[in-house]
Amino acid sequence: MADSITLQVTRYRPEEESEPTIQEYDVPLGRQWSVLDGLNYVKDQIDGTLSFRWSCRMGICGSCGMTVNGEPKLTCGAFLTDYAPGPVRVEPLANFPVIRDLVVEIGDFIRKLPSVQPWIVREEERPVSEGEYLQTPEELDDYQQYSMCINCMLCYAACPVYGLDPEFMGPAAIALAQRYNLDSRDEGSRERLDVLIEHEGIWGCTFVGECTAVCPKGVDPAGAIQRYKLTAATETLKSFLLPRGAR
Amino acid sequence: MTASHDVLLIGGGGAGLRAAIAVAETNPELSVAVVSKVYPMRSHTVSAEGGAAGVIADDDTLDEHAYDTISGSDWLCDQDAVEAFVQEAPEELLRLEHWGCPWSREPDGRVAVRPFGGMKNMRTWFAADKTGFHMLHTLFQTSLKYDGVRRYDEWFVTKLLVDDGRVHGVVAVELMSGRIEAITAKTVILCTGGCGRVFPFTTNANIKTGDGMSLAYRAGAPLKDMEFVQYHPTGLPFTGILITEAARAEGGWLLNKDGYRYLQDYDLGKPDPHPVLRSMELGPRDRLSQAFEHEVEKGRTTDTPYGPIVHLDLRHLGAKVIDTKLPFVRELCLQYQNIDPVQELVPVRPVVHYMMGGVHTDIDGATPLGGLYAAGEVACVSINGANRLGSNSLPECLVFGARAGRAAAQYAAEAGEPPSAVQAQAEDERRRLERTLADRAGGGERISTIRSEMQQVMEDSAGIYRSQDSLAKGADQLAQLQERFRVADLDDRSRTFNTELTAMLELQAMLDVAETMVQSALRREESRGAHQRTDFPARDDARFLAHSLVHRNPDGSCRVEYLPVTMTRWPPGERVYGR
Numbered sequence: 001m002a003d004s005i006t007l008q009v010t011r012y013r014p015e016e017e018s019e020p021t022i023q024e025y026d027v028p029l030g031r032q033w034s035v036l037d038g039l040n041y042v043k044d045q046i047d048g049t050l051s052f053r054w055s056c057r058m059g060i061c062g063s064c065g066m067t068v069n070g071e072p073k074l075t076c077g078a079f080l081t082d083y084a085p086g087p088v089r090v091e092p093l094a095n096f097p098v099i100r101d102l103v104v105e106i107g108d109f110i111r112k113l114p115s116v117q118p119w120i121v122r123e124e125e126r127p128v129s130e131g132e133y134l135q136t137p138e139e140l141d142d143y144q145q146y147s148m149c150i151n152c153m154l155c156y157a158a159c160p161v162y163g164l165d166p167e168f169m170g171p172a173a174i175a176l177a178q179r180y181n182l183d184s185r186d187e188g189s190r191e192r193l194d195v196l197i198e199h200e201g202i203w204g205c206t207f208v209g210e211c212t213a214v215c216p217k218g219v220d221p222a223g224a225i226q227r228y229k230l231t232a233a234t235e236t237l238k239s240f241l242l243p244r245g246a247r
Numbered sequence: 248m249t250a251s252h253d254v255l256l257i258g259g260g261g262a263g264l265r266a267a268i269a270v271a272e273t274n275p276e277l278s279v280a281v282v283s284k285v286y287p288m289r290s291h292t293v294s295a296e297g298g299a300a301g302v303i304a305d306d307d308t309l310d311e312h313a314y315d316t317i318s319g320s321d322w323l324c325d326q327d328a329v330e331a332f333v334q335e336a337p338e339e340l341l342r343l344e345h346w347g348c349p350w351s352r353e354p355d356g357r358v359a360v361r362p363f364g365g366m367k368n369m370r371t372w373f374a375a376d377k378t379g380f381h382m383l384h385t386l387f388q389t390s391l392k393y394d395g396v397r398r399y400d401e402w403f404v405t406k407l408l409v410d411d412g413r414v415h416g417v418v419a420v421e422l423m424s425g426r427i428e429a430i431t432a433k434t435v436i437l438c439t440g441g442c443g444r445v446f447p448f449t450t451n452a453n454i455k456t457g458d459g460m461s462l463a464y465r466a467g468a469p470l471k472d473m474e475f476v477q478y479h480p481t482g483l484p485f486t487g488i489l490i491t492e493a494a495r496a497e498g499g500w501l502l503n504k505d506g507y508r509y510l511q512d513y514d515l516g517k518p519d520p521h522p523v524l525r526s527m528e529l530g531p532r533d534r535l536s537q538a539f540e541h542e543v544e545k546g547r548t549t550d551t552p553y554g555p556i557v558h559l560d561l562r563h564l565g566a567k568v569i570d571t572k573l574p575f576v577r578e579l580c581l582q583y584q585n586i587d588p589v590q591e592l593v594p595v596r597p598v599v600h601y602m603m604g605g606v607h608t609d610i611d612g613a614t615p616l617g618g619l620y621a622a623g624e625v626a627c628v629s630i631n632g633a634n635r636l637g638s639n640s641l642p643e644c645l646v647f648g649a650r651a652g653r654a655a656a657q658y659a660a661e662a663g664e665p666p667s668a669v670q671a672q673a674e675d676e677r678r679r680l681e682r683t684l685a686d687r688a689g690g691g692e693r694i695s696t697i698r699s700e701m702q703q704v705m706e707d708s709a710g711i712y713r714s715q716d717s718l719a720k721g722a723d724q725l726a727q728l729q730e731r732f733r734v735a736d737l738d739d740r741s742r743t744f745n746t747e748l749t750a751m752l753e754l755q756a757m758l759d760v761a762e763t764m765v766q767s768a769l770r771r772e773e774s775r776g777a778h779q780r781t782d783f784p785a786r787d788d789a790r791f792l793a794h795s796l797v798h799r800n801p802d803g804s805c806r807v808e809y810l811p812v813t814m815t816r817w818p819p820g821e822r823v824y825g826r
Binding site for chain 2: 049060061110119125133151176185
């Protein structure tokens, strides 16, 4: 096996250039090296101007999502040997404005997230002194998968609907809404449903399923969206038949 | 434009978000803001795995949690702080349950607890083995419902504004645009976490560079107990990725190269097929990491390209236990080590994990500087003393985050507006940063070169075992690195998301923190907890049952003083494990 591999990295320096360019770097092909290790080699040894985000390097903080050979990936969990002999194309995540090099602007998600009320909603809060809300392991199972979202934005980068319609709430936000809807401690599903029906919440999704396919944490946003559509359709029908208070 | 708030949080991890919510709930009139160099859900709390301790089981008591913590700390913690901590930890964990944290459960729906190292009873709450991740996301998502909590995501704080012994805000760089702004505040709470990246091999995320410790130190607040660095016994050899203590709590064994459970040779108890509390693999982290070093000396470890290792054996637990209790361990081993712990031994070695020391605070998070508070790993209250017990740090973030938030809210309600003098300071800092970008004019060394050398100096001089010789040599080398840092170079002169500039500012913080560690370690001529001096192998309560306090002199050098430990009901004794 060769002892080095070429990274073809998208560069974009808004203060100097109006269009992105591609720059090639040769990095060691270490047996356990991730694409992120390769980028850090570039940053530390070759070119200090290359910009990208990273932090935990163990697939849990969600910082280092990029497009690797055309697919949205956490670069800390994508290994150079899997791309040998290379070259490896490294681009910023698709569907987001690029701030610089491999750094994208995710403010849109951050602004949308509170609108689905991703917190426990209750009519009456029980005082902490009365102890925990009981929740069986089976009840935990109902929503646990959706609670695994690390907000890495790979699903937004993969979603063709979000690419065309930035008003679309997007897979992670809808999955998080569902995470709370399915939590036995929560009573807020009605309010969340209104948000998702009224805005470009769920109807935009054409069930391509790319979001679920790229999720590094096994979350199924596509499933959440389909389930939501069904509930929403039923509720919308009911709303024609019944006054609001009776729903 | 200068923004202004009543309470400013620096850092948006477990402690920072808990503090922000505490401020919003204590006094909704107050303007509260969270400044963080990353989006809050990227904070390092996210990487905590095993659990959070809080007495809830019927057969457990607050006094037992306190005793485990105090003996675990080798009697260097403050017992009044520990008593408050064990008292408030359960209600904080319950509050998080009410906010939606997906704690693992008993079949009847109650919260489940697991054993943990150095703990005599089962009291560690857990969300499988992604406890920190779930706590952080629960706090982040819950914080979104408080409209009053303003956020500055991806802003890097470079300086605390201080006038007449009081803190009045910060100067920060917005990473996306590079603009430099003063953000004034009546109180500032530091919640920036630890500084594991001072060492070459650490579980800590890239962002753990001691920023808050350095900010406080440079502003005139002392750092406490900086010589106490926790090595976690089980990190993956190449990456340093943490394999949680919960793996041993669920029954994992540590084996040397002969397949022998070597901990039995180090006064940690007799091997039993099942986990025994406060014994063997469930001993405290300092003792386990030290035992590893002795195994290396005896030639009973296995050499690898990434240093000597021992093995963690989880095979006897079976796939079902591993998949329900330790799914992340399996995921991490498969992905980063190409090993399936269901069938194979996991190679591990001790890895820098946690700073017991930090910014000196009282029991409400207040530092000696007016208006400055600190909570979480950046702070030293101290409940951790010379060695922290696993699963005490997550509840520490909650208990002392909430306390600091409430105390700061009260302080802010009574404090006046920041004096105009701080605007001039902010202007000076802006000019300093502009010069940093403009004047680094080629020919100097790379930031990464100096950083790597600093990390190696720290490992060589202030590792698991230290001595006068190693520390004195380390101090000299750090002084040389400081000089070289002054003329280090930047490739990147742009303003837009300049990560090389942040790396430079982070390295400056790490060099500060490294110096305080080495200087504190030099002066502590005894062995206690995680601070082991080969030239002073015994604990010396007559001279050193005291916290070290490092102050920064006007010329930039260190001054170390001592502060007595607060004791309430537990006089110093022998640390006994496994017998």
